[in-house]
Amino acid sequence: MNLTERFDISPGKVAALLDRIRTLGIDARAIEEQHVRGGGPGGSKINKTSNCVVLRYAPLELVVRCQRERRRSLNRFLALRELVDQAELLLSPGTSQRLKDIERLRAKKARAGRRSRARHVPGGGSTSSRRAGPHGDTPGDDCTRTATGP
Numbered sequence: 001m002n003l004t005e006r007f008d009i010s011p012g013k014v015a016a017l018l019d020r021i022r023t024l025g026i027d028a029r030a031i032e033e034q035h036v037r038g039g040g041p042g043g044s045k046i047n048k049t050s051n052c053v054v055l056r057y058a059p060l061e062l063v064v065r066c067q068r069e070r071r072r073s074l075n076r077f078l079a080l081r082e083l084v085d086q087a088e089l090l091l092s093p094g095t096s097q098r099l100k101d102i103e104r105l106r107a108k109k110a111r112a113g114r115r116s117r118a119r120h121v122p123g124g125g126s127t128s129s130r131r132a133g134p135h136g137d138t139p140g141d142d143c144t145r146t147a148t149g150p
Contacts, residue, residue, distance in 0.1 A: 001031035001055070001080075008073045017077070020084050024091050031083070032056040033076070038067040045070065053079040062086050 003021070007014050021028065038052035052067035053075040064086065066079035088096045 001028050001033045003028045006073075007077045008071060009077045014077070017081055017084060020088070024084065024087055026057070026084065026087055027059070030057060030059055031080075032058070035072060040067070042070070051075055055079045055083050057083055057087065060087055060090055062090075 003018060032055065034054040034056075035050040036052045036054055037048075037050050038046050040046065046067075049072075051070060051072040052065065053072065055064045055066075056062070062083055064079050064083045066075045066082060068078055069075055085096070085098050089098060093099055
């Protein structure tokens with residue numbers, strides 16, 4: 001893949017991506033680029049033009065397909081960025097921004113789940129401050145218990 005071609009992206013973003021490629025040691029010559037016709041909504045423009053970009057990186061067996069935008073040059077950049085993200089997940093997971101984002105989202109969802117469960121527990125969620133009754137049930141427990149045994 002020729003990385004010296006001009007992308008229709010700000011030079012800062014392109015420079016940052018090229019720096020990540022050099023840092024990870026990705027060989028740009030090993031990236032195979034193919035342009036295919038896309039599919040989905042978009043009408044005749046999508047059906048007639050080959051603006052969908054498929055990148056293959058054989059050393060890591062990665063394949064990325066991008067058709068997010070209507071412009072091929074922008075799809076090339078987005079596909080290359082996705083390929084570098086996937087390569088970074090495999091080669092250097094400790095520095096991967098995507099893994100950090102995934103962990104942040106996972107923690108946020110877990111925190112929201114804990115809050116939701118606490119809101120839906122009878123009595124406001126904190127069970128440690130309530131006293132247990134004679135049968136181990138908490139005051140205000142609406143369960144009916146039947147006595148068993150002699």
